[in-house]
Amino acid sequence: MAPALLVLLGTVATLRADTLPDDFLLLPPVNFTIKVTSLAQVLLRWKPHPDQEQRGARLGYHLRIHAPQDDDYEIKYTVRKYEAVLHRGFSASVRTILWERRPSPASRWVSAELKAPPGSPGTSAVNLTCTTNTAANSHTESRPYRVSLHCGWRAGKEAPPDTQYFLYYRYGSWTEECREYSQDALERNVACWFPTTSIDGKGQGALAVRINGSSPSAAIRPYDRLFALHEIDRVNPPGNVTAEMEGTRLSIRWEKPISAFPDHCWDYEVRIYSARKDYVQLENTTATTFNTTVSDVSKYCVVVRAAVSFTCREPGAWSAWSQPIWTGKDEQKPWTEWLLVPLSAALCAALVCSLGRRTLSEVSMALTEAEKHSLWFTGPDTRTERGPKAPLPRCSVFRGQVCTKLFPPVPGPKSDIRDLMASVNYEKTGSGETESEVVSYVDEGPEALEDLVF
Numbered sequence: 477m478a479p480a481l482l483v484l485l486g487t488v489a490t491l492r493a494d495t496l497p498d499d500f501l502l503l504p505p506v507n508f509t510i511k512v513t514s515l516a517q518v519l520l521r522w523k524p525h526p527d528q529e530q531r532g533a534r535l536g537y538h539l540r541i542h543a544p545q546d547d548d549y550e551i552k553y554t555v556r557k558y559e560a561v562l563h564r565g566f567s568a569s570v571r572t573i574l575w576e577r578r579p580s581p582a583s584r585w586v587s588a589e590l591k592a593p594p595g596s597p598g599t600s601a602v603n604l605t606c607t608t609n610t611a612a613n614s615h616t617e618s619r620p621y622r623v624s625l626h627c628g629w630r631a632g633k634e635a636p637p638d639t640q641y642f643l644y645y646r647y648g649s650w651t652e653e654c655r656e657y658s659q660d661a662l663e664r665n666v667a668c669w670f671p672t673t674s675i676d677g678k679g680q681g682a683l684a685v686r687i688n689g690s691s692p693s694a695a696i697r698p699y700d701r702l703f704a705l706h707e708i709d710r711v712n713p714p715g716n717v718t719a720e721m722e723g724t725r726l727s728i729r730w731e732k733p734i735s736a737f738p739d740h741c742w743d744y745e746v747r748i749y750s751a752r753k754d755y756v757q758l759e760n761t762t763a764t765t766f767n768t769t770v771s772d773v774s775k776y777c778v779v780v781r782a783a784v785s786f787t788c789r790e791p792g793a794w795s796a797w798s799q800p801i802w803t804g805k806d807e808q809k810p811w812t813e814w815l816l817v818p819l820s821a822a823l824c825a826a827l828v829c830s831l832g833r834r835t836l837s838e839v840s841m842a843l844t845e846a847e848k849h850s851l852w853f854t855g856p857d858t859r860t861e862r863g864p865k866a867p868l869p870r871c872s873v874f875r876g877q878v879c880t881k882l883f884p885p886v887p888g889p890k891s892d893i894r895d896l897m898a899s900v901n902y903e904k905t906g907s908g909e910t911e912s913e914v915v916s917y918v919d920e921g922p923e924a925l926e927d928l929v930f
């Protein structure tokens with residue numbers, strides 16, 4: 477009975493809106509105002525026109541923000557909060573519509589505007605970047621984590637030498653001025669550091685930042701920016717990474733990064749670099765341990781990084797890699813490795829000899845078999861991502877052209893090489909022994925070097 481009644485009511489409502497006479501007049505709202513309520517935040521308000529007839533129709537409003545691209549809303553209320561950068565000024569328009577009819581007829585637009593603040597745009601701070609970072613807060617148990625904020629910028633080209641800049645941030649309803657600035661050569665503030673902020677460690681909203689300034693000789697135009705918190709959060713790397721070898725078993729463990737996000741919110745990436753075979757194995761996991769069986773005796777370098785998983789927040793960047801941990805030991809190559817060279821040579825020779833009779837695709841399939849064999853000999857790590865010095869290029873000794881075509885250089889993602897280089901760069905501060913290993917890796921990959929020049 478009840479659903480039938482609802483349907484009936486709905487029909488009545490629709491009828492009422494649809495059966496409004498053609499002379500039903502929608503009048504524009506009145507007293508439309510835009511008021512700055514706080515940093516990069518405005519309140520838009522209007523009133524229905526006093527002469528607006530209703531005849532039982534429900535009125536709504538179509539609000540269009542020009543910021544500077546249009547942003548449209550259909551709302552029932554006569555007030556709306558809006559976050560926007562205000563240094564270019566701000567304008568919006570609103571008109572009356574019928575709430576129950578889509579598309580609705582509409583009144584004329586009425587508009588309101590905030591003028592851009594004084595000062596030439598060239599005096600504004602430029603190239604503002606900000607990052608947040610979470611640290612443990614040992615002092616209070618109620619807020620076990622504190623979020624720091626660091627921002628940097630440059631003085632505008634037209635800013636006089638005596639300009640001074642000031643930075644403010646707003647998170648929610650809390651606004652705070654910077655108290656720890658660093659200066660450029662002209663003693664103008666160009667960076668700011670908040671050791672603690674009101675930012676929530678699991679925060680997902682926007683962070684508003686304003687840099688305004690003053691100068692005795694010119695008006696300095698403020699500069700606003702809204703940052704999405706997940707995009708500027710510099711996540712800590714995982715802590716206490718340990719790697720242990722027991723026979724051929726490699727066990728890696730680490731701890732969740734220092735962060736307000738709980739254990740289940742993390743994705744990890746583990747990189748295991750085998751010094752002897754010069755390859756990198758890459759693994760993703762959500763656990764804080766990773767165990768693998770390695771094929772042979774070698775020194776292994778292990779690094780781990782973390783990112784907040786999409787189940788807990790919009791995707792952000794990976795953390796830095798953890799400090800590299802070395803485990804395992806260097807030893808003589810096992811005899812199987814020596815066997816591999818003649819074996820793959822024989823396979824290649826056999827294939828090249830039979831090339832004349834086979835189609836290219838057959839050859840390609842056969843070579844894929846050869847590749848499997850070769851991989852089988854070099855180890856059972858099926859998800860291995862080999863470095864530039866993969867075992868297969870040995871084939872090219874026999875028939876360079878064919879083998880190179882069929883096996884284009886192993887297509888490791890470019891960024892991976894750079895990432896490895898980045899992790900490897902840590903090593904330069906480490907022992908001399910590890911540094912020399914690292915350098916030999918770089919020398920092996922001319923393509924990797926090309927990638928670095930970007």
Ligand SMILES: *[C@@H]1O[C@H](CO)[C@@H](O)[C@H](O)[C@H]1NC(C)=O
Nearest residue numbers: 506507508522523524525526
């Ligand atoms: C609009 O503003 C004027 C002047 O501030 C005021 O007199 C008037 O009552 C307002 N109209 C409405 C509908 O609130």
Ligand SMILES: *[C@@H]1O[C@H](CO)[C@@H](O)[C@H](O)[C@H]1NC(C)=O
Nearest residue numbers: 602603604629630631632633
């Ligand atoms: C600001 O950044 C742009 C591009 O990122 C760069 O071209 C420009 O030189 C930078 N300006 C200053 C003053 O550093």
Ligand SMILES: *[C@@H]1O[C@H](CO)[C@@H](O)[C@H](O)[C@H]1NC(C)=O
Nearest residue numbers: 515642644686687688689690
């Ligand atoms: C800069 O902006 C803040 C916050 O909006 C304001 O309180 C302060 O007076 C402004 N300073 C200058 C020099 O404009």
